[in-house]
Amino acid sequence: MARNLQASPQWERIQQHWVTEDSAVDLTSFKSDNRNYNIALWSPEANGVRYLKTFVYNLAIGLGEADWKRLRNIRNRDIGEPLTVRVDGEPVCLDYLQAVQELGFIERQVGLGGARVLEIGAGYGRTCHAMLANHDAAEYWIVDLANTLTLSRAYLREVLDEADYAKVRFVDVRDIDQVLEAPRFDLCVNIHSFTEMTPETVQDYLELIDEKCAAFYVKNPVGKFLDRKLDGHFKGREAVEEALSTGPLRKVLDIFDDQAVAAAVPDYIAAYRPGDAWECVADARGVPWSYFWQALYKNGDA
Numbered sequence: 558m559a560r561n562l563q564a565s566p567q568w569e570r571i572q573q574h575w576v577t578e579d580s581a582v583d584l585t586s587f588k589s590d591n592r593n594y595n596i597a598l599w600s601p602e603a604n605g606v607r608y609l610k611t612f613v614y615n616l617a618i619g620l621g622e623a624d625w626k627r628l629r630n631i632r633n634r635d636i637g638e639p640l641t642v643r644v645d646g647e648p649v650c651l652d653y654l655q656a657v658q659e660l661g662f663i664e665r666q667v668g669l670g671g672a673r674v675l676e677i678g679a680g681y682g683r684t685c686h687a688m689l690a691n692h693d694a695a696e697y698w699i700v701d702l703a704n705t706l707t708l709s710r711a712y713l714r715e716v717l718d719e720a721d722y723a724k725v726r727f728v729d730v731r732d733i734d735q736v737l738e739a740p741r742f743d744l745c746v747n748i749h750s751f752t753e754m755t756p757e758t759v760q761d762y763l764e765l766i767d768e769k770c771a772a773f774y775v776k777n778p779v780g781k782f783l784d785r786k787l788d789g790h791f792k793g794r795e796a797v798e799e800a801l802s803t804g805p806l807r808k809v810l811d812i813f814d815d816q817a818v819a820a821a822v823p824d825y826i827a828a829y830r831p832g833d834a835w836e837c838v839a840d841a842r843g844v845p846w847s848y849f850w851q852a853l854y855k856n857g858d859a
């Protein structure tokens with residue numbers, strides 16, 4: 558019986574370039590080089606988007622009913638061409654997937670109907686968008702750097718309806734007196750940004766939160782990483798040094814070691830407590846990241 562068991566053109570090429578006849582000469586690191594990247598694993602460097610989408614897909618199919626409801630309530634998520642997967646007909650990107658999980662955590666502790674919310678470092682505004690799409694908050698103040706405010710102002714103008722957009726107040730950090738002179742806020746939010754500010758700036762913001770807010774939600778890393786394999790230090794050495802010097806939690810740890818992360822949590826809870834009267838009423842891993850933590854504090858003086 559004639560058989561055709563020859564390598565396909567695809568495998569001819571692989572054998573010529575990567576799984577060559579010398580493949581077994583040195584096995585030291587073959588699982589992390591082009592030999593295995595043609596066998597059991599895709600090169601993480603070349604397939605970043607594929608891995609990201611796989612990650613998002615797995616998170617999306619595991620979302621609970623309440624998170625799906627929150628997500629469906631948020632319109633115009635497609636603006637800006639996010640990297641999405643499609644589950645049950647719904648496009649899902651990582652930014653809003655996180656936003657609904659963060660919102661779910663906050664909702665369990667703080668009533669958001671009629672609330673006055675202050676966010677410090679809002680990025681393009683995904684948290685504001687998610688919150689206003691799901692709750693009838695009274696006002697949403699964003700304190701940020703001038704350039705980022707330009708972005709959040711333009712984005713939220715596009716995605717929010719007229720009534721919700723009118724609730725948003727954009728405050729340049731140079732105009733922080735506006736916040737100091739405003740009535741108290743029911744909630745302050747900080748997600749992935751205190752970790753990128755100087756320790757002195759974080760201290761000043763914590764004092765402001767102590768003075769002006771009744772509750773505080775924070776989601777940030779518990780420490781720093783230095784493993785070059787994780788990001789190739791692609792922004793250069795100076796950027797690495799800058800990143801290591803910011804935030805109140807600067808200890809380097811193995812961010813994919815759950816015991817190392819757990820050991821860093823008490824310092825995290827202490828570092829982000831705005832003042833003596835504040836109590837941490839809930840905390841958990843800052844999903845989906847291995848080394849982020851989220852905590853909600855309430856002000857006993859409020």
Ligand SMILES: C[S@@+](CC[C@H](N)C(=O)[O-])C[C@H]1O[C@@H](n2cnc3c(N)ncnc32)[C@H](O)[C@@H]1O
Pocket residue numbers: 677678679680681683700701702705730747748749750753754758
């Ligand atoms: C990594 S982004 C996170 C954005 C957003 N919270 C999110 O998770 O999508 C960091 C944010 O902190 C802001 N930021 C940096 N330094 C700041 C400062 N000194 N005061 C207020 N915001 C600051 C940046 O402009 C940006 O909006």
